[in-house]
Amino acid sequence: MKILSRIIILLAVLLVPGISQAFSVAGSYSSTEGAVTLHQSGDRVTGRYTNDNGELTGQLFDSTLEGFWIEDGSDRRCSTPKNGRYHWGRVSFEFTESGFSGKWGYCNDAPSRPWSGSRTSGRQTAPPPDRGEADPFAISDGSSLEGVWGSTEGDIKFRQQGNRVSGRYTTDNGELVGSVSNDVLRGYWIEDHSNKRCSHPKNGRYFWGKVEFRFSGNSFSGRWGYCDDALSGNWSGQRK
Incomplete structure (x- = not known):
């Protein structure tokens, strides 16, 4: 009976939505800057898009991606390269189940120009529920720095x-x-x-x-x- 109980618990963890699945933005999107394909490993996100051999790289904070776009050419050349190219800038995207909306800028300027997209493949799942576990990286009063x-x-x-x-x-x-x-x-x-x-x-x-x-x-x-x-x-x- 103990073995059967463990199997039932394991199946529940694997099958109940939101328990085993982590928040993911991986997939394909139709966007205002061309088709975008994103890959995710933990909180790190990389991607490619069609405009000017575009590249995206950044870090995911909950549903917000903070990072950079990088292209072969743009209206402004930056003073230093990023990933070997001088045409780049910052991005900030907010994701929902159906896509994302956000902004981009040149070089290290604050993002101010709109960039949005709709998901065309891949499924975004919700973050796992809070089980009341202590966060080992919280500061001593239990809060984060956010x-x-x-x-x-x-x-x-x-x-x-x-x-x-x-x-x-x-x-x-x-x-x-x-x-x-x-x-x-x-x-x-x-x-x-x-x-x-x-x-x-x-x-x-x-x-x-x-x-x-x-x-x-x-x-x-x-x-x-x-x-x-x-x-x-x-x-x-x-x-x-």
């Missing part, structure tokens, strides 16, 4: 997927990337300009440095530095 924080370098909008964190802030089109563990975020800031140009680019830009933020409830304090230099500047913030 949301808007006011900081000494301008407002930061954080996104979090597991231990991986990305963010945007207002100073010099700023970007944050890193990972969080035991209330500490370690990673990099990246901007259009700063007081020191690094010898090599990060995410297509030469102005960047390391950061380390320590979170406590709804606030954080931390330090930052230029390029791979030691951390020397102060950076603090408060959740809004």
Whole structure:
């Protein structure tokens, strides 16, 4: 009877929608920039589309894809290459069961031009239900970093997927990337300009440095530095 019970439980997990299936955007889409085919591995998404041998690459946060388009040619050439090509920009797509809507921009400009698509094949499934399990990457009060924080370098909008964190802030089109563990975020800031140009680019830009933020409830304090230099500047913030 114990074996039979286990088999029944296993079948229930495999067959009940939303339990075994993870959220996926993989499939084919008809879009305003041509036919798009997306592939997904965990939270990483890559794709191809018909315009100018187009390529998409990015990270999925729940139903939002944040990443980049890359093409052979466009109306604007960027100062640094991405995946070997100088025509690229940022994208932000919000997915639903039937397709996506979003925006794109040139190089590291904020996305402002519309890009939408309708799913033509592949099936998007819902995220698994919350079973009340503790998130090993949450900060100590049980919350994630997701949301808007006011900081000494301008407002930061954080996104979090597991231990991986990305963010945007207002100073010099700023970007944050890193990972969080035991209330500490370690990673990099990246901007259009700063007081020191690094010898090599990060995410297509030469102005960047390391950061380390320590979170406590709804606030954080931390330090930052230029390029791979030691951390020397102060950076603090408060959740809004």
